[in-house]
Amino acid sequence: MPTSCCLLSRRQFGLALGLASLARSLRGARTRALPCEEPATVARVYLASERVHWPKPTLDVAQDVAEVEARLAEVARRNAANARLVGGEILRRPEEVRPWLEQMGDIDGVLMIPVSQPTPPMRPLINALQVPALVFSRPYATHAWSSVAALQREGRKLDVIATTSYSDLDPYLRAFRTVRHLRKSKVLVGATTPGARQQIADAYQRHFGTSFRFLTGPEFVDAFRAVDVERAREAADEFVRGALRVEEPSPEEILNGLRFYLGLEELLEREKANAVTIDCFGTMAANTLPGYPCIAFSKFNDAGRYGVCEADLHSAMTQMLVTSYSSMPGFISDPVFDLSRNEVIHAHCVAATKMRGLNAPPAPYIIRNHLETNEGAALQVLMPAGDTVTVARFDGPRRMLVSTGEALGPVSSDRGCRSQVRTRVSDAARWLRSYSSGLHRVVFYGDQTAAIDMLGRLMAFEVVREL
Numbered sequence: 001m002p003t004s005c006c007l008l009s010r011r012q013f014g015l016a017l018g019l020a021s022l023a024r025s026l027r028g029a030r031t032r033a034l035p036c037e038e039p040a041t042v043a044r045v046y047l048a049s050e051r052v053h054w055p056k057p058t059l060d061v062a063q064d065v066a067e068v069e070a071r072l073a074e075v076a077r078r079n080a081a082n083a084r085l086v087g088g089e090i091l092r093r094p095e096e097v098r099p100w101l102e103q104m105g106d107i108d109g110v111l112m113i114p115v116s117q118p119t120p121p122m123r124p125l126i127n128a129l130q131v132p133a134l135v136f137s138r139p140y141a142t143h144a145w146s147s148v149a150a151l152q153r154e155g156r157k158l159d160v161i162a163t164t165s166y167s168d169l170d171p172y173l174r175a176f177r178t179v180r181h182l183r184k185s186k187v188l189v190g191a192t193t194p195g196a197r198q199q200i201a202d203a204y205q206r207h208f209g210t211s212f213r214f215l216t217g218p219e220f221v222d223a224f225r226a227v228d229v230e231r232a233r234e235a236a237d238e239f240v241r242g243a244l245r246v247e248e249p250s251p252e253e254i255l256n257g258l259r260f261y262l263g264l265e266e267l268l269e270r271e272k273a274n275a276v277t278i279d280c281f282g283t284m285a286a287n288t289l290p291g292y293p294c295i296a297f298s299k300f301n302d303a304g305r306y307g308v309c310e311a312d313l314h315s316a317m318t319q320m321l322v323t324s325y326s327s328m329p330g331f332i333s334d335p336v337f338d339l340s341r342n343e344v345i346h347a348h349c350v351a352a353t354k355m356r357g358l359n360a361p362p363a364p365y366i367i368r369n370h371l372e373t374n375e376g377a378a379l380q381v382l383m384p385a386g387d388t389v390t391v392a393r394f395d396g397p398r399r400m401l402v403s404t405g406e407a408l409g410p411v412s413s414d415r416g417c418r419s420q421v422r423t424r425v426s427d428a429a430r431w432l433r434s435y436s437s438g439l440h441r442v443v444f445y446g447d448q449t450a451a452i453d454m455l456g457r458l459m460a461f462e463v464v465r466e467l
Helices: 010-017 019-027 061-078 094-104 122-128 144-153 166-184 196-208 217-225 229-241 251-271 294-302 313-326 428-434 449-459
Strands: 040-047 083-091 109-114 133-137 158-162 186-190 211-215 275-278 306-309 331-338 343-348 365-370 375-381 388-394 399-410 419-424 441-445 462-465
Touching: 040 061, 040 122, 040 166, 061 083, 061 166, 083 094, 083 166, 094 122, 109 122, 109 166, 122 144, 133 144, 133 166, 144 158, 158 166, 158 449, 166 313, 166 449, 186 196, 186 251, 186 313, 196 211, 196 313, 217 251, 229 251, 251 275, 251 294, 251 375, 275 294, 275 313, 294 306, 294 375, 306 313, 313 388, 313 441, 313 449, 331 428, 343 428, 375 419, 388 419, 388 449, 399 449, 449 462
Parallel strands: 040 083, 040 109, 109 133, 133 158, 186 211, 186 275, 275 306, 399 462
Antiparallel strands: 331 343, 331 441, 343 419, 365 375, 388 399, 388 441, 399 419
16 A cells, blocks of 8 residues: 655645635635636655665655655645645555555546656556646656656646746646636537537547536526516616716617626526537527627626637637636637738627736726627727737647737727727738638737646647747
């Protein structure tokens, strides 16, 4: 059986870190945090051998582990909102792997800490894992780092970091929280029939663990009708007071948009879901719904949940991945190219107001109708300028397209969509001529490329630079 670590017990780690989840749930608008909103559970494990050759034959494995545990305790305290560390055992033989995993139960990831060479349990552990793992390679500990690149090419959910700085673990504990977020998230999909979207949903569920439920039109109508009209009117009045002005929509269209928002909020709560996307230009057209979903989607995105246009599951998963790691809402867009200026305008009728971060001040907005149908109510968000933006989209669960640009500010146009942001890119012509994988892209403020690269290695998807 595994050898127990002598310094910090699993119970001590749990008591030290478990407070974060409680505090988070008490702060939230809902009475209880969803599982996807909780810190990840990461099992730490030390890998050694019964006879040590490297880094020296006289290595005291227990003492070495104790020193690491003391440093990890500080890492754990610093990252309590992101991850809860459990485990801490030393594995020396391959046959100890499966009993240890059974003992750990439902975990979101594994922090592997090789201690000595040879390291017999390492490959059996990697072979047995169903969750991502990070190899924390301290200099002179082992040669285990040298096998990771080949394992990644096999499609393993695995990354390695070789460092003396324990603060280098911080981004990974945040990444493990993203792993859990996707594992425990639930997406409600509005479509008359699932069709090809079912296959897409199944592929994401297999790879990331995300669950999906397909809903029909009457379920949305029922959710809308269940909302008290006066409650919706109060929400609509507040929404109007927060706007710069109202242009096209009638009071009734604004009221219906807020009533639909409250109905969808209740639906998410009842389903224990954190995302909703509706095929509002296809089988469930927006003008057949009781209200346009644009306001609801904007409000969900501002709150760290996900309101996604057009039942686009690729974009929904992109938002879920990047927002959960960066706290930056995503803006699904239809790109508009202008090669003469080396610019791309990103346009859509749903945008968050907190594009600079969930805790940042909101951008100003104007209440408009949905441009392409001249109906309903939506937001025209005046997007901030001067920031690097990251543009991304999953092309299936094993490939993500990524590019960057510079936000030049909002565009007001009577063509396209209501919210628009102009961006300068490095080579618009190159991007135009190689464009693939559907129209939509998702815009995030800030340079998120390093985080996406890390998540790609840890979660086994390829990151492809479009620019």
